Amino acid sequence: MVASLNENFDDLATGGVVVVEVLEDGSWRANPDDTCSQRTPEFTKDMVKTLHEYFDFYAIDGVVTIEVSNRGLWLPNPLAGRQFLGLARFPHGKAH
Numbered sequence: 001m002v003a004s005l006n007e008n009f010d011d012l013a014t015g016g017v018v019v020v021e022v023l024e025d026g027s028w029r030a031n032p033d034d035t036c037s038q039r040t041p042e043f044t045k046d047m048v049k050t051l052h053e054y055f056d057f058y059a060i061d062g063v064v065t066i067e068v069s070n071r072g073l074w075l076p077n078p079l080a081g082r083q084f085l086g087l088a089r090f091p092h093g094k095a096h
Contacts, residue, residue: 001028002064006052009045017088018043041068042088050085051075
């Protein structure tokens with residue numbers, strides 16, 4: 001998924017952001033309809049590049065976990081703590 005997002009970001013992005021929905025069977029789709037919850041991760045191009053570049057460091061058994069919060073996306077660090085990956089846009093209804 002990460003390699004595909006990295007290679008095809010410009011084609012997939014809407015307004016500089018790609019929304020990714022991961023389905024129960026492990027497949028995924030970019031820019032699903034508006035029925036997705038606020039817990040659906042949204043990525044900017046630089047976030048995808050960072051994830052692609054550091055995938056092996058954050059992966060455990062070939063899988064990277066991304067924590068989604070109202071403050072952005074976080075990469076749990078296998079050594080300790082977590083690192084901020086980014087926030088694609090402010091949550092809906094919260095302008096600053």
